[in-house]
Amino acid sequence: MTASPATDWSVAFLGQLVAKGISHVVVSPGARSQALALAALAWERASEGALTVHVVIDERSAAFRVLGLALESHRPAVCIATSGSAPAHYFPAVLEALHAGVPLIVVAADRPGELHGVGANQTTNQHELFGSRVPSWSVSAPEGSDADDAQRIATEVAATAYRGGPAYVSVSFREPLSAAIQEGSLVMPEIVAPERAEPTGDTAEARVLSLEPEAGTLVIAGHGAGARAEALALELGAPLIAEVVSGARCGPHLVPAYRQVLRDESLTGGVGRIVTVGRPTLSREVSSLLGRTEITQIVVQGRELEAANPSRMAQVVGEVVVIRPATPEESALWVKPWVMAGRRHQEAQLVGIMPPAPDIEALTSNDPATRSAFATQEMNVLRQPVVRESLALAVWEATWPHDRLVFGASRMVRVADSIVPGKNIPVFANRGLSGIDGTIATARGIAQAASATGVTRVLLGDLALLHDVGSLLVEPGVGDSSRVHLIVANDGGGTIFDELEVSKVASQKDRDRVLLTPHEVWLEALAGAYGWTYRRVNHLGDLAEALSASDARLIVDVAIAR
Structure with a gap:
């Protein structure tokens, strides 16, 4: 035991989750949740690689990171937040997990009962914050050693999440909000992931x-x-x-x-x-x-x-x-x-999109004019502008089973669906509610959980990138061997609405303002600010080079005509 019941409870709770096979915890900073965050770090050190802690400042981004970690690992991942508005930022990812059946565990610290209803700072009713469809546990402020209770709750939460979908724990903490955890005091438990219960009844x-x-x-x-x-x-x-x-x-x-x-x-x-x-x-x-x-x-x-x-x-x-x-x-x-x-x-479909096959015999011809014509033809191909269909085909062709391909919920996923051929590669997309939010965060979670040595490519629109731009932030000083390449179909806004019913009932001026939502963001400067490599693609030749890049974090800005 330590001098802080909050720390004792957190150590017991997270230790039991580790015992149930949980291997990723994403922490967002906050005072009320400090015991949980510090306990996660202690278990990371004690686990010798079995548990990895990630730190993400923005809770919305953190929850989608957890979603990606769970999608790739096929087991629940955990996000930890402080009290007040912080866990509410998890809502979009929780809804996506609920509708798609992705295992996800949300843990939020709360203020104790005596601080509720008296106007205390950073205090709101966190009970069933995500509604009745999300299984929830509300834990009163631990007193003394509640290790057995913490482990029981962790066991229930893990079993629920492993069945698919989110689980939510709100736990109240009183001061002292944390205490030192002695090095070597944590004993790594035997890891036994719960077996999925056989379905019963008339479900x-x-x-x-x-x-x-x-x-x-x-x-x-x-x-x-x-x-x-x-x-x-x-x-x-x-x-x-x-x-x-x-x-x-x-x-x-x-x-x-x-x-x-x-x-x-x-x-x-x-x-x-x-x-x-x-x-x-x-x-x-x-x-x-x-x-x-x-x-x-x-x-x-x-x-x-x-x-x-x-x-x-x-x-x-x-x-x-x-x-x-x-x-x-x-x-x-x-x-x-x-x-x-x-x-x-x-x-x-491919006629007019894909360039004709090169005449290889012309390349080896003894006639200089024939060879020159071949070179001219190939240069013309490389100088062709990129269209959505050629972009989708190129990204699909560049991706292999050791890679990961993530689609944003934008126009490009529909273009790809209409044109790419069959190929057995790992493909991900948030289609539970099909929102554009969290695409980058989800992809980064997938990449970090993947044991493969390939690239996680993300094909998304420019608005999907801007909507989740905070997820470009990289935690300094922490090893991360994953590679994430964002291939951005930059057509100046939400052009998908040009193909929907609204194009027949509203003027282009009105559509552009409230639906297309054009922007003038300088993506190269944005990439530089977050430490990502940037490549501009104007032609098919540029695209071929960008898709073979080996950068760890890359933004490929592909110019697409509206």
Whole structure:
């Protein structure tokens, strides 16, 4: 025990979280939470690498950093804040975690009961701060040694978070707010992460549906679907419609350029059964198909809060078991027309976007004029301006399984979804609520949790960058081997609204002011202020060089015409 019950409680609580496999804690500074912050550092030293502490000044950025850490590590991460308005800044990330089912633990220090209701500084009602849907624990100010109670609460919190989604703890502390923790006083516990409890009762998660292959079946993979969707498509002998953020955009049954294919009634008219995995959010064509009540709709719901059920008639289950795999003949008969149609549409899309293949024979020709013409042709290619489609394709092509690719919730994720081919690479995006906030912070968390040695590339718009610019801040003097490259499609504002309904009802002047929200931010100066390397891209040649850069932290400013 120390002279501070706050410190004793914090040491016990965080030690039990470490024992449950928690490996990342993100601290934002504050006086009332100092015992938690100092205890986190003590456990980091005692854990010999099992626990890493990150310090992020802004709580909104901190919570999205935790979100990214959890997305990559597949286990809860913890953020710690002081009392008052501080934990309220966690709200956007908590909502994203709630809707996407990302494990996240929020711990906020609070003032003791005697300071509530008397106008005390930095004091508000923090009970159930995030609403009734977020499991919450309110802990009265510890008195003496409450180690057993702290460990019990930590066990409950960890078990809740491991099931998916956020968990929130508000703990009151009285003075003395901290005491010294003696070196060597912490004994590293055995780390045993909780096993995920088997679902029980008549919940969607507990329902298992057995299916046989059947002509007319379509598998749709939305955000969070993962490899299971691609496996289901193979087992059921079904075409696979996979969003770029699904984690399933690969395999022989993948339908490229799916939006154009879904507009073809000669194909969609034969659909009688749809199995949706994850939560699609990127195209109206998919949303329209999922709303058709004459089609048998089956949704495999994972950790996401709400099932993808626009028809309100879908059978929502936790797992689909295929009784027998489709035969090659069954698959070819139904799948081949879809895949071939997709490939034709994709080839048509690429005409005019991708430069023609070089004439290699011209390079080795004995005719100087032929060689000169070849060099001129190649230089013209390199000098072509970058358009959204070529940017999406280039970033996709540059990313490999040891890398990470993060999409901001901007126009570019939809462009990528419409054009990039199949490729089995790790892709992330905050699609629980699809906000542009926290994109950089999330990506930095993903990069720091990744064991891979590759690059975490972030494809985002200029407004998404500006919305989360504080997340560029780097903690000085702390080792960080991660590499994060921000590829910014800089078209001068929120041009996605040029493609939405508002473009037909409002003047361009009004749209520009309240929706496009143009800016004149000098991104090179911004990058320099935060210690990031900066590259300006005006042409395809510049882009190729930027995507092969080895910088630890890089902002690639890509000029895109509105």
